[in-house]
Amino acid sequence: MRSKQSGIFESLQEGILKGVYKNGTLLPSEEALAKQYSVSRPTIAKVYNQLQDNGYIKKTRGYGSQVIYNNAKSTYTIGLLLPSSGESEIFIVINDQLLKSSRKSEINYLWEGATASNAEIRKSQIEQDCENYLSQKVDAILFSPLERLPDADEINLRIFNKIIGARIPLVLIDRGLKNQPEADGYDIIWLDNFLAGGVMAQHLIGKGCEMIHFFYRPNSANSVDLRLSGVRDKVLSNHLKFTDENIFCGDPLDIDFIKTMKIETGKTGIICANDSTAAELLSSLEKINIKPTSDCLICGCDDMKYSQYLKYPLTTYLQPCEEMASISLELAMRRIKKNNHIPTTVSLAGKLIERESTKFSH
Numbered sequence: 001m002r003s004k005q006s007g008i009f010e011s012l013q014e015g016i017l018k019g020v021y022k023n024g025t026l027l028p029s030e031e032a033l034a035k036q037y038s039v040s041r042p043t044i045a046k047v048y049n050q051l052q053d054n055g056y057i058k059k060t061r062g063y064g065s066q067v068i069y070n071n072a073k074s075t076y077t078i079g080l081l082l083p084s085s086g087e088s089e090i091f092i093v094i095n096d097q098l099l100k101s102s103r104k105s106e107i108n109y110l111w112e113g114a115t116a117s118n119a120e121i122r123k124s125q126i127e128q129d130c131e132n133y134l135s136q137k138v139d140a141i142l143f144s145p146l147e148r149l150p151d152a153d154e155i156n157l158r159i160f161n162k163i164i165g166a167r168i169p170l171v172l173i174d175r176g177l178k179n180q181p182e183a184d185g186y187d188i189i190w191l192d193n194f195l196a197g198g199v200m201a202q203h204l205i206g207k208g209c210e211m212i213h214f215f216y217r218p219n220s221a222n223s224v225d226l227r228l229s230g231v232r233d234k235v236l237s238n239h240l241k242f243t244d245e246n247i248f249c250g251d252p253l254d255i256d257f258i259k260t261m262k263i264e265t266g267k268t269g270i271i272c273a274n275d276s277t278a279a280e281l282l283s284s285l286e287k288i289n290i291k292p293t294s295d296c297l298i299c300g301c302d303d304m305k306y307s308q309y310l311k312y313p314l315t316t317y318l319q320p321c322e323e324m325a326s327i328s329l330e331l332a333m334r335r336i337k338k339n340n341h342i343p344t345t346v347s348l349a350g351k352l353i354e355r356e357s358t359k360f361s362h
Helices: 004-017 030-037 041-053 090-104 119-135 152-165 193-206 222-237 275-287 305-309 321-337
Strands: 057-060 064-067 076-081 107-110 140-143 170-173 186-191 211-216 247-249 268-272 296-299 316-318 345-348 351-353
Touching: 004 030, 004 041, 030 041, 041 057, 041 064, 076 119, 076 321, 090 107, 090 321, 119 152, 140 152, 140 321, 152 170, 152 186, 170 321, 186 193, 186 321, 193 211, 193 222, 193 268, 193 296, 193 316, 193 351, 211 222, 211 275, 268 275, 275 296, 275 305, 321 345
Parallel strands: 076 107, 076 140, 140 170, 170 186, 186 345, 211 247, 211 268, 268 296
Antiparallel strands: 057 064, 316 351
């Protein structure tokens, strides 16, 4: 049968190894610990001697028993389940910022094939990449859920449950899950999408728009839902009409669908969920003889590089990508050290970049 002395030794040893008792801190006094474990003080003295002999603590008369074992892990491995620039250029900045941080600190990032730009290809790879990260027992995973696929929600929830089930710290970047799980072990870092929607709506209203539309693609991320909510709230607070007739979910290149949009010349503003949707919508509107800046105004979100070089340079909402990357790492490291704190959501404000697409030419 294991003695009380060996049991106390193993308990303290585990606490030191796991960082409960960090390097440089003092262990409880022999008298206090003896009382806690209901043993004699000489028993605790023997435990502390054993810990000192094994290099975990240093006993100093008149000072106490100080932990000298360095329980801080020097290198951490973080798995990335993020898209590449093919889905959104914001991930160029996020990925670059994360790589910079890896050069400045002892962090290794695993990329695998998770950065495929094509949504269908990424769908086929992402679950296998997740399994690989789990088998390698990475210290944390940064995950941007899939979007624009009919079964994206199902896949995202399956991946989420696998990571949480393995008790690996998780940070969701740029978007959450459609049905937010009631679970511990994860955090979210994203744009304040509700605020962004409101800022864009107020900008168009300030430019003279009395009718505001919102346009997005099917199976978009839940961040788009929040932008829509922000638009609706701001339009209604300005005592303007905003109903389902102002919401368009479809392909911006579908001319027949675009024709269903009601455009009041000189009074209509269109907010697109992102720049790529706005760029394609600009093209489609011209094909049906609706001229941006004359008949309507358009803005997007993300500030893609090409947005300023379009025929109608695009007003857009810039995401704070560098901050998003830095804070995602901070959240991951905090959760690595303590994975049982309540889920944290960090919403960052961006910045409206005004260009010609939201200036009436008449």
